[in-house]
Amino acid sequence: MMDMQTQPAAIRVRGIVKSFGAGNTKVTVLRGIDLDIYLGEMLLLVGESGGGKTTLLSAIAGILDIDEGDIDVLGVPLSSLPSGKRTAFRGQTMGFVYQQFNLLPALTAAENVAVPLLIQKMGRHDAVRKARAMLDRVGLGDRSEFLPKNLSGGQQQRVAIARALVNEPRLLICDEPTAALDGPNGQKIMALLREVGRSADRCVVVVTHDSRIFHYGDRMAKLTDGRIVGIEPITQEEMT
Amino acid sequence: MNYVALKMLFGDRAKYLMLLCGLTFSVMLIVQQGSIFWGLMMWSQSSISNINAPIWVTDPGIAQVDEVKPIAATAVDRVRSVPGVEWAVPLYKGLLRARLASGDYHQITLTGLESSTLIGRPAEILEGRFEDIVQPDAVVLDQWTVERMGGPSVITVGTVFELNDKVARVVAIAKTQKSFTNIPVVYTTYERAIRYMPRERRTLSYVLAKAKDGVPTDLLIARIREHTGLGAFTAEDFSWKTITWVLKNTGIGINFGTTIFLGFIVGMAIAGQTFYLFTVENLRQFGALKAMGASGFTLARMILLQAFTVGLTGYGVGVGLATGFGVLAATGGELPFAETWQLLVFVLIALLTICAVSAAISIIKLARLEPAVVFR
Numbered sequence: 001m002m003d004m005q006t007q008p009a010a011i012r013v014r015g016i017v018k019s020f021g022a023g024n025t026k027v028t029v030l031r032g033i034d035l036d037i038y039l040g041e042m043l044l045l046v047g048e049s050g051g052g053k054t055t056l057l058s059a060i061a062g063i064l065d066i067d068e069g070d071i072d073v074l075g076v077p078l079s080s081l082p083s084g085k086r087t088a089f090r091g092q093t094m095g096f097v098y099q100q101f102n103l104l105p106a107l108t109a110a111e112n113v114a115v116p117l118l119i120q121k122m123g124r125h126d127a128v129r130k131a132r133a134m135l136d137r138v139g140l141g142d143r144s145e146f147l148p149k150n151l152s153g154g155q156q157q158r159v160a161i162a163r164a165l166v167n168e169p170r171l172l173i174c175d176e177p178t179a180a181l182d183g184p185n186g187q188k189i190m191a192l193l194r195e196v197g198r199s200a201d202r203c204v205v206v207v208t209h210d211s212r213i214f215h216y217g218d219r220m221a222k223l224t225d226g227r228i229v230g231i232e233p234i235t236q237e238e239m240t
Numbered sequence: 241m242n243y244v245a246l247k248m249l250f251g252d253r254a255k256y257l258m259l260l261c262g263l264t265f266s267v268m269l270i271v272q273q274g275s276i277f278w279g280l281m282m283w284s285q286s287s288i289s290n291i292n293a294p295i296w297v298t299d300p301g302i303a304q305v306d307e308v309k310p311i312a313a314t315a316v317d318r319v320r321s322v323p324g325v326e327w328a329v330p331l332y333k334g335l336l337r338a339r340l341a342s343g344d345y346h347q348i349t350l351t352g353l354e355s356s357t358l359i360g361r362p363a364e365i366l367e368g369r370f371e372d373i374v375q376p377d378a379v380v381l382d383q384w385t386v387e388r389m390g391g392p393s394v395i396t397v398g399t400v401f402e403l404n405d406k407v408a409r410v411v412a413i414a415k416t417q418k419s420f421t422n423i424p425v426v427y428t429t430y431e432r433a434i435r436y437m438p439r440e441r442r443t444l445s446y447v448l449a450k451a452k453d454g455v456p457t458d459l460l461i462a463r464i465r466e467h468t469g470l471g472a473f474t475a476e477d478f479s480w481k482t483i484t485w486v487l488k489n490t491g492i493g494i495n496f497g498t499t500i501f502l503g504f505i506v507g508m509a510i511a512g513q514t515f516y517l518f519t520v521e522n523l524r525q526f527g528a529l530k531a532m533g534a535s536g537f538t539l540a541r542m543i544l545l546q547a548f549t550v551g552l553t554g555y556g557v558g559v560g561l562a563t564g565f566g567v568l569a570a571t572g573g574e575l576p577f578a579e580t581w582q583l584l585v586f587v588l589i590a591l592l593t594i595c596a597v598s599a600a601i602s603i604i605k606l607a608r609l610e611p612a613v614v615f616r
Binding site for chain 1: 241248252524528529532536538610
């Protein structure tokens with residue numbers, strides 16, 4: 001594990017509260033979360049279902065408004081950014097890996113990977129060329145012209161990882177990246193995320209409840225009932 | 241992102257074809273029904289368009305062309321005396337029964353043209369020579385008369401039949417636009433038409449006239465009305481007067497109008513709903529794009545591009561199919577079908593409006609969509 005905590009946190013989460021619904025049906029999902037995440041680390045958000053992991057991840061990604069608290073990402077106070085600027089900030093600094101891959105079914109693997117670059121207004125030709133190079137890095141160079149329906153679940157998730165990394169984001173957000181995969185494929189995906197996704201100038205946040213992949217993380221924050229009940233480093237023994 | 245939007249649209253072929261079919265069907269329904277309706281209206285004024293004279297002088301209380309109100313025979317000279325008139329000729333129009341050699345009777349519209357000029361004659365002759373109409377007992381039929389009376393084996397050039405117990409001999413067959421009532425038209429000279437008809441106090445149906453070069457038609461019409469006390473209209477105004485009368489006084493306006501209106505509403509509802517459902521089904525994909533940093537403006541542009549692409553494609557195919565129907569089913573004037581540019585422009589604007597509205601609804605839904613939907 002890198003010596004991260006001597007540097008300022010890339011993501012600072014302070015006292016965030018988030019509820020859904022109103023009146024009798026109001027459910028408070030996050031109840032005052034404090035969390036620091038550092039560049040160069042892979043942080044796992046773990047805990048039981050309904051504990052608030054995905055809600056916290058959505059808040060950190062700036063795709064869900066919070067009720068109270070502050071979130072700073074790379075020094076930018078995310079919760080006070082107007083919606084449009086937050087969207088642009090997200091496009092420039094974050095990459096996403098979803099549980100259900102969320103690939104566009106009509107686009108080839110290379111075109112799917114190119115989407116974040118197209119959003120950043122890169123020309124299609126250059127974007128697809130860069131996307132192909134990224135697919136090479138995740139071992140799918142020979143599948144770049146395949147449609148998602150012609151790829152296995154593991155391959156689709158690798159395409160999704162390539163898409164998340166193609167614009168070199170500082171923050172990689174992964175929501176249950178192995179949940180739709182079998183055990184061996186899940187291990188491969190986590191190994192790939194650690195190998196390709198994790199770097200000194202990027203932090204990776206992974207929501208998971210799959211204990212078989214915990215050893216791929218650097219630290220683990222456990223959420224229960226909307227609160228972080230423990231943050232602990234993952235030891236070398238666990239890694240092996 | 242335009243490329244991505246179009247790939248999303250065309251990529252799911254089944255969904256795209258369903259969407260296209262909905263829009264195509266809507267456009268085809270409206271254009272086809274609208275064209276049939278307008279074709280019927282054209283038929284209702286075919287007595288005017290077949291005669292092709294610039295000015296019609298009528299009884300001042302005239303309601304429509306087929307409801308003839310005879311005027312005094314002196315009207316022709318009175319019209320000729322109005323300053324600015326190039327020419328004025330009499331026209332006879334009346335209903336009569338024709339008796340064939342077989343003994344069959346058929347109701348016909350007898351049209352009498354001034355013999356020296358034959359003004360008002362049909363433009364196209366299918367058989368024989370129209371000029372032979374000046375021969376004794378000569379009449380010219382239109383193609384619908386031949387059809388209604390039994391076809392060319394029963395009546396053709398040279399056939400003799402009776403009009404009010406007087407001999408009529410066919411010298412030519414002319415091509416005309418079918419009439420609304422589908423009563424066959426028999427042409428003869430004005431003088432002979434009066435001979436064929438039972439005695440009436442007034443025999444002149446209309447006076448056809450033309451303005452001298454340099455005299456505005458509207459001005460001349462005002463002068464004719466003022467000098468003669470008769471009604472006077474341009475052919476176009478008289479056509480509209482007739483069409484308006486048909487719409488007001490027959491069930492066609494209400495019945496056909498209701499059908500077209502319902503077709504329009506159903507068609508547009510199908511078009512709007514189909515496109516809206518297409519967007520809703522893609523909401524998760526749009527949510528993913530939004531999470532990846534696509535702005536609301538970019539997504540709105542993508543949806544509008546999809547809406548207008550499929551809308552214009554559906555419009556093109558729908559108009560093509562409706563036109564194909566018109567060409568196949570209405571060839572030869574058998575069915576009323578008049579596809580006008582005004583109708584096509586109207587349908588295009590309506591379709592683009594409904595596409596824009598359904599796209600706007602989708603855009604609003606998307607604007608309210610939390611991109612966190614992609615994590616669910």
